[in-house]
Amino acid sequence: MVDYLAELKTSIADGLNSVFEYKIDASEIHLAETKKEFQGAYTLVVFPFTRTLRKKPVEIAEQLGSWLQDNRPQVVQGYNVVKGFLNIEVPHHFWHSVLAQIYEAEHHGIPTMDSTKVMVEFASPNTNKPLHLGHIRNILLGWSMSKILEAVGHPVCKTQIVNDRGIAICKSMLAWKLYGDNETPETSSIKGDHLVGKYYRKFNEALQEEYLKWQSSEEGIRIYKDRDNQALPGDQFFKQYKNQYFNQYSRLGHEAREMLLHWEEGDTDVRALWERMNGWVYDGFNTTYENLGVTFDKLYYESETYLLGKDIVQQGLDSGDFYRADDGSVWVDLEDRGLDKKILLRSDGTSVYMTQDLGTAKMRYRELGAKRMIYVVGDEQDYHFQVLFEIVKKLKEPYADGLYHLSYGMVDLPTGRMKSREGTVVDADDLIAEVIQEVRHAAIERGELEDISQSERENIYRQIGLAALKFFLLKVNAKKRMVFDPKESVDLQGQTGPYIQNAFVRIKSIRRKLQEEDIDLDTSSYQQLDPSEIDLIKSLMTYGETVAKAATTHEPSLIASFAYELSKKFHKFYHDVSILKAESDSARAFRLQLSDHVATVLEHAMFLLGIEMPVRM
């Protein structure tokens, strides 16, 4: 659909050739949209040609413009030159044909780029506590990325890896055993993941209490006296020492580690408790996922993958890519690639995180046949993935070039980082409930939707609330750290999800008014388009390439920006011209077609973000 632009580029290339005998491929010509303070639709920057043509920019632009107007009148209606910028005016009949092309285009004009299978991993929760705001950003980014990749032709496998084992869940289990009094989600009516999180907190409280007592015990006093840095005050010393205390002196620490050992040995009781409590957590997570509107195609559990990767280590040793240290540990040296040495097997032969990830990648490649794998993980793990990918390259795995870390920035609060110790972590379930509640309030105040059933109304509140939340998180460049202001996230006006939904609802409302009325579909006699109409068409034309770009750059925020811009232009159009009471039948038909298409594209763009569109609001 961009046929028009292709035609324009070819014309420009022809012009450069005939006027200046300058040969250039049309694909190398870069056109920008003309800024709104100037006349014209598209702009060619002629500065780059000045050097080879040895002419002043204005001369080049003038001669080229004049040639285009004379020799390609069907493409270029007029032009003007400002400094080195050639602004090109497009004949109105082109907008008609462009709209028609857009209307008929398959897949909304999104090009099919690649049909390689790709795996996207976008959730990796620990089972010792509920999901929070950070997980939400992670999940939404991954979900959107999956939809975008599907839109350009990839079969996508959406995966989750559950960190279901380790010391953390043992802490929750131990605390539950000690203080739980057999409490279950049923007896307490607490959501399963929250209940397990409650005991995780309980463990840390108990540990802290125990630690404080220890600090004034004989042993504690002795350790403090013997500290290396004598200048360090007590509270700071003990803060630093906590980890060591946990591992060496703590009774609770000892018991938790015992439990982990029992778990690894397959102790029936421990395993039973583990399965039971993890089961509660999964029920809880599933509710949250359902509320967020996300699903997964394949689940992986760390308890099943944590031993993987040892064969890869062997393979690396055999090929000489890895080496064994004197104490038996296995390492990889990546210093020639600007990285460090990294351990892959401990001296006792057990695997580390990296080993596990190597094994999991290989397993996924075999199982899913995915040569491309995208890991949606926070930027604190940038280095880890850099190393992981380098190792895979070193081993020349067939999927080595298809690995990508979609790294996103942390979510901060206006008060700073979320800190579980300070209780500032924004809980996922609470947050979802709050945005919906906010919408309910606003809707009741506006007195809208009173004529429909309670359940329909609630569904719309849910759609709007989630749109506000999701759009708020997705409009920001994924790589950037962002500030989450709870007040702003429930905003329903301005640059928000509901603003976009509102544009859609307005169109649907017009459609409802039409009923069975006949619409004259002949739009050709509508000649003089309104600027707001041209603006809309120009936006619609770019949808396909926007999606393509979002796919290649792994950047859902591009879709969010697009949807916002398109809605903004629609609201302006809606305000400036009358649709149902248009000045002529053909104007009316034209505007209806245009509006319909805006609705279709908006709905699709929002679908790529994982946001539903209500028909009323």
Add this chain to the structure above:
RNA sequence: GGCCUCGUAGCUCAACUGGAUAGAGCAGCUGACUUCUAAUCAGCAGGUUUCAGGUUCGAGUCCUGACGGGGUCACCA
């Protein structure tokens, strides 16, 4: 400290990868609903793009350095 990363309006974010007078939203002020949904539109105000150099026709964008924030440098995950 080494490496990575970010720094744009009071606040939250854009800026088509080097193009015109740096744009939106929120917050503030002013106007527009008997009209197709005002969850909207129009306007005012708000900037030395952290600072200092450099590259060139042209820099928020590229290079060097400084300052400031964040991350990461475990036989943790």
